[in-house]
Amino acid sequence: MTGFKNIVSCLGSKRLVxxxxxxxxxxxxxxxxxxxxxxxxxxxxNIGELLFSMLPEFFLLVFVGIVAVGFxxxxxxxxxxxxxIVFLGFIVxxxxxxxxLSANVHVSIYAVxxxxxxxxxxxxxxxxxxxxxxxxxxxxxxxxxxxxxxAVVGLLIYFFAIGIDDYMVxxxxxxxxxxxxxxxxxxxxxPVVWATLMGVASVYNFxxxxxxxxxxxxxxxxxxWTSLFLSVSRGAFLAxxxxxxxxxxxxxxxxxxxxxxISCSIIVGLLTxxxxxxxxxxxxxxxxxxxxxxxxxxxxxxxxTLLLENAIDETRTQFWxxxxxxxxxxxxxxxxxxxxxxARRFYGxxxxxxxxxxxxxxxLKMACETGVWGILSFLTICVIFFIQSxxxxxxxxxxxxxxxxxxxIFVGIQNIGSNVLDFYFFANxxxxxxxxxxxxxxxxxxxxx
Numbered sequence: 001m002t003g004f005k006n007i008v009s010c011l012g013s014k015r016l017v018x019x020x021x022x023x024x025x026x027x028x029x030x031x032x033x034x035x036x037x038x039x040x041x042x043x044x045x046n047i048g049e050l051l052f053s054m055l056p057e058f059f060l061l062v063f064v065g066i067v068a069v070g071f072x073x074x075x076x077x078x079x080x081x082x083x084x085i086v087f088l089g090f091i092v093x094x095x096x097x098x099x100x101l102s103a104n105v106h107v108s109i110y111a112v113x114x115x116x117x118x119x120x121x122x123x124x125x126x127x128x129x130x131x132x133x134x135x136x137x138x139x140x141x142x143x144x145x146x147x148x149x150x151a152v153v154g155l156l157i158y159f160f161a162i163g164i165d166d167y168m169v170x171x172x173x174x175x176x177x178x179x180x181x182x183x184x185x186x187x188x189x190x191p192v193v194w195a196t197l198m199g200v201a202s203v204y205n206f207x208x209x210x211x212x213x214x215x216x217x218x219x220x221x222x223x224x225w226t227s228l229f230l231s232v233s234r235g236a237f238l239a240x241x242x243x244x245x246x247x248x249x250x251x252x253x254x255x256x257x258x259x260x261x262i263s264c265s266i267i268v269g270l271l272t273x274x275x276x277x278x279x280x281x282x283x284x285x286x287x288x289x290x291x292x293x294x295x296x297x298x299x300x301x302x303x304x305t306l307l308l309e310n311a312i313d314e315t316r317t318q319f320w321x322x323x324x325x326x327x328x329x330x331x332x333x334x335x336x337x338x339x340x341x342x343a344r345r346f347y348g349x350x351x352x353x354x355x356x357x358x359x360x361x362x363x364l365k366m367a368c369e370t371g372v373w374g375i376l377s378f379l380t381i382c383v384i385f386f387i388q389s390x391x392x393x394x395x396x397x398x399x400x401x402x403x404x405x406x407x408x409i410f411v412g413i414q415n416i417g418s419n420v421l422d423f424y425f426f427a428n429x430x431x432x433x434x435x436x437x438x439x440x441x442x443x444x445x446x447x448x449x
Contacts, residue, residue: 013070014070014128014129014130016066016070017066017067017070017124017128017129018129018130018135018138018139020063020066021063021124021129021139021432022139022142022143022146024059024060024063025143025146025425025428025429026146027056027059028056028424028425028428029146029150029187029188029425030187031055031056032172032187032188032189032424033168033187033189035052035053036168036171036172036189037171038052039052039053040171040172040173041171041172041173041174042173057113057117060117060120063124064120064124067124067127067128070128071127071128078126078127078131081438081442083384083385083388083438083441084123084126084438086380086381086384087119087122087381089377090377090378090380090381091116091119093373093377094116094369094370094373094374094377095112095116095336097333097370097371097373097374098111098333098335098336098337098369098370098374099335099336100335101332101333101334101335101336101338101370101371102334102335102336102337102338103335104335104336104337104338106337107336107337107338107342107343107346108335108336108337109337110337110342110345110346111336111337111340111342111369112336114340114341114342114422115340115421115422115427118421118427118428118430118431119431120431121428121429121431121432121435122431122432122434122435122438123435124432124435125431125432125433125434125435125436125438125439126435126438126439131439131443133399133400133440136400136436137400140204140400140403143429144201144204144205144220147197147198147201147224148201148220148223148224150186150187151186151198151201151223151224151226151227152223153186153187154184154185154186154187154194154227155184155223155226155227155230157186157187158182158184158186158230162182165185165189168185168189169185169189172189174189174190177191177232179232179281179284180232180277180278180280180281180284181230181232181275181277181278181281183230183231183232183233184227184230184231184232185231186227188424188425191231191232191233192231192233192235192236192418192423193423193424193425193426194227194231195228195231195232195233195235195236195237196233196236196414196418196420196423196426197425197426198224198225198227198228198231198236199228199233199236199237199239199240199410199414200407200410200426200429201224201228202221202224202225202228202240202244203240203243203244203247203403203406203407203410204403205217205220205221205224205225206221206244206247206260207247207251207402207403207406208220208221209221209253209256209260210247210251210253210256211251213253213255213256213259218259218260218263221260222263222264222267225264225267226267226271228240229267229268229271229281229285230271232281232284232285234284234285234417235413235414235416235417235418236414237285238285238413238414239409239410239411239413239414240410242409242410242413243406243409243410246406246409247402247406250393250397250402268282318357319357319358319359319360319361320360320361320364322357323355323357323358323360323361323364323365323367323368324364326339326355326357326358326368327355327364327367327368327371330368330371331367331371331372332371332372332373333367333368333369333370333371333372333373333374334353334354334355334368334369335369335370336369336370338353338354338355338368338369339354339355339358339365339366339368339369340355340358340359340365340368340369340419340422341359341419341422343355343356343358344356344359355368355369358419359419360417360418360419361415361416361417361418361419362415362416362418362419362420362421362422363375363378363379363415363416365419365422366378382408382412385408385434385437386408388441389401389404389405389408389437389441392405392440392441392444393405395444396444399440400436400440401437401440404433404434404436404437404440405437407430407433408433408434408437411430
């Protein structure tokens with residue numbers, strides 16, 4: 001009996017929850033490689049493959065159970081705030097509305113799994129972990145080490161063992177992507193998701209460098225920034241650049257800024273010696289978002305889009321126009337699984353019962369999936385969080401909260417051209433960070449009383 005009590009006591013430990021959290025994220029990072037090697041990139045064809053594909057959900061169920069035990073045993077339970085209730089309302093109403101509109105349980109399950117299941121990590125942060133900055137920093141440091149290590153592996157594959165990338169991408173039924181140069185995938189085997197992870201990791205390491213300069217932090221920054229650059233992802237690079245400028249403004253470490261700019265210039269120079277097409281990558285990353293925006297509002301020209309020739313088969317602007325037309329045809333939405341990547345998987349391009357073109361912009365995807373309510377409810381959450389964050393930063397810009405706010409800005413920008421909150425792995429991390437931020441906002445409000 002004593003042994004059972006010790007086990008229950010251990011399950012209720014917040015340090016155990018923290019360790020399980022890191023273990024789960026590490027597993028998620030490794031799982032794409034495991035799945036490609038075991039099943040390939042195709043859908044599950046038998047019960048064994050289906051069960052294997054569901055391992056992340058099984059582990060998540062166990063993890064949530066551990067969090068629940070800890071919450072029940074904790075005598076000082078975290079109480080629901082009005083923001084928690086609003087956020088929960090956003091989730092429930094969109095799922096219910098989406099199910100009704102879709103009238104297709106099969107694709108709806110896939111949509112919930114992709115979009116709404118990661119939101120559990122907001123509540124893990126709110127109710128499963130210790131509410132203090134030291135805990136957040138410790139978790140982020142461990143995750144950062146994992147990201148840096150993964151970036152090193154990705155760079156080794158990219159420069160010295162590219163055959164591994166060829167084999168894995170082919171086995172995953174993917175396409176080797178080139179935007180001027182070959183795009184880096186690391187062990188996720190897809191450049192866009194990889195770029196998002198490296199973009200946020202670059203923001204974090206630049207934040208750390210500005211807090212306290214060290215050559216170790218500089219090395220970590222250069223590793224993840226180089227990985228971001230080699231992914232040749234316009235959205236992630238633009239989002240990082242905006243956050244970089246904001247950090248320079250908030251922290252004002254001119255010496256650190258100069259060291260970073262010189263170091264990045266040296267890396268670009270060395271990469272250019274390795275492949276002269278790197279010069280075109282710089283032009284592509286800087287000018288392509290401008291050209292895309294001009295085309296979107298109808299003032300672009302064929303000459304302006306030459307930069308994208310042979311690099312993008314179907315431009316984002318074409319998808320945006322198609323998705324906007326889908327929304328205008330059905331402003332109340334098509335339902336769960338009938339927009340974004342799930343719709344692209346299960347419906348044809350000529351299917352009028354779904355919005356298969358809403359794969360390149362989260363806001364359009366929400367609008368096409370659950371209509372006006374979906375996009376307005378999401379934007380309401382964003383506006384509330386933004387106002388809360390600004391109020392917090394007016395009083396305190398020296399804490400880790402600044403990084404949390406920058407992640408929010410990063411995703412808000414990249415969401416314009418990508419369905420970032422449907423990205424495997426990253427969506428879990430994002431909602432965890434938003435939960436951390438809410439903890440700090442609530443704690444500051446309590447201290448002010």
